Amino acid sequence: MSYYAVVSPGLEKLACQELLEKFPGTNVRISHGGLEIDLDLQSGFVLNHTLKIPTRILFRLMQAKVRDLPKLYKKVKALDWRPFYIQAPILEVIHVSAHSSRLFDERKIKKATKDAIEDFFKGTQAKKVDTERLKDIVKDHCPALYLRFKDDELTLSIDTSGDRLDRRGKRSWIGMAPLRETYAHACLLALKEKIEIDAPLCDPMSGSGVFAREALDWNKNNNDRYFSYQSFPITKEVQFPAESETPWKNIIAVESEAKTFEALKHNLKDEVRCIQANALENLEISPGSILIANPPYGIRLKLDNPVAFLNHVVEKLMSYQPKALALLIPKDIKINRRYELLLEFSNGGIPVKLIYFKG
Template sequence: MQKTSKTYELFLSVTPGLEEFAKEELKELIRYEFFNTIEFNNEAGLLLKSQDLFSLLTLIKYLKIPTRALLRVEEFKARDLPKLYKKLSKINWNDYIPTTDFEFKVSSHNSRLFDDRKIIKAAKDAIADYQKAQPFKAKYNELTWSHPPIIFIRFEEDMCQVSIDCSGERLDKRGHKIFTAKAPMRESLGAALIRFIDSNEEKGYTLLDPMAGSGTIVSEYLFQDQVNSKRHYNFENFPLFRKQAAQKVNILNDEIQRKALANDINRDNIKAIKENLEGFDLEVTHGDFFKMEELSENNLVIACNLPYGKRIKTQKNIHEFVNDFYAKAQKLGAKSAYAVMPETFIIDKKFKAMRSQRINNGGIWVQFVKVSYN
């Protein structure tokens, strides 16, 4: 691990409501020897600090809950556009974005600089003049970016904070899910659900998603203990990262034998699941969950992203549908059943439901709801 006297900061953006899941994930990861140089500030959002840039950026590949990772490059005071241009032109952009194809996202709060168009023009001019004076090496023209680098410029009063997106595609775009279904579940939400289940169940349970769609829940369950090497991340193109000595990192081992079952009533979804999760210990069946026969699994946990009655409709009243789901799970011999559903859904008191905190799922506030049958 190569360290410098500079402390680097990495900010992780998380879906509202998933913060605690993300914090628990980070606490588990940074206890490993490879990442133990990383400081996690539990009081200032999901902010990581380290002098070991390689470890800090490599950690991104192990994260399941966050949606983006931003490397903070510089922070300075700027009250006018000439000062902004001057400060931006002094940043060593060749350390991060050896390309002329990049984008900007600007935000301003109580600042004298608030016009996005003028701010972006000053930033473009500053970077263009820097790259003209100090061209990046021709070999970097061959790099492939999953998404053009995004430069974030944020003003809080007169302070300007400059960050660069390390993700490329959102982090919940894992790279192994080729086919999707209608109203697909975000992988970050699925990963949080698995973390919620793992915290409430003994190890070694078999997971069944009876209305699996394209298989997000079972996918996150099976990939829970594995590093994501199925996709490219923009930080892998940063020359400052590439200069670090290549190091093999292998901290997540599938120590738990994970077995999953996936069922869906739609044949196209069944095909998608098989294509997306080929090679895993996964049994896939086609049929109506409410007509399934009792399963022989001794340690069965059922988990499902239930239809919300919006993009996907149900023939019966949605509250009746939810309670029928929990009743059927019990008949199938499950020890417990989990569902993702809007917080407004009504569950019969006989089920003694346990709810997670509220989660903003694309503008709909949902919760993870557990029902035990012990």
């Protein structure tokens, strides 16, 4: 049996590393945009709570050659759906993607799938206890189905996550141009691979505080939101791994803009030192600190000359004599100081790079 962790392209290797650190010895294969993970159904639910880089966790129900709608209907109807649903899912949660396959009409594929599951439940009814227990939950959290056709091979998966996993259920006030938690976590892990994290961590341009929040919750299981698998009839209690302290030390979050600073303080409570200051003037941070930031790019937050601005940001932040500086900036911005490229991915459609400067 296998799971598929959907991962933003560019972050697959780090996601794999995170998985193996948290679940040593797991069989895993990296593919473009995800990880195939060998785990049985019940054991895999916990991935939603522990992994911080994937976008969602799918459970694979079936893989088969399917070239026409009658075959699709037959294959789908033949599955035992009672572990996952108390009734057929609504069309809106059935997602289809098709590449070089004879079946490609999304509307027809969705309908055949829904009809097949409906007909399955006409023949084999859900248990009454499950229906009673879950009927209200399923109204708001009907688990999604994903059908992917590639070269006539269908992979049918059910979503165990629900909302995207970057929605941790914690950072309730969001500033301008927020960075997804999954991306922030990957950036921190890439930096952690590069250096000993034995110095204070500071984000000089924190916005609503995603880097600080991720560093703080590094080894915490996420139990602050609902996950789709919780509405599967078959779900048993999940065994959580033990939590340990974060390896990041003395986390500091800086933000200049007054309203965003309020959001920052709200999101980080009293757990992190928050400073309202302009990081490009005289900021008091100890030399030897570790700096990581997602500065304004000039795309969503307007800037006249982003190249000059970002080069100025680099020089100013390096003048604080950090141990390391990592910056997430657009891929096409030329930076004059020598750096090492740690990561490349797409941030909300903008190709970005995480660059590292040694202090």
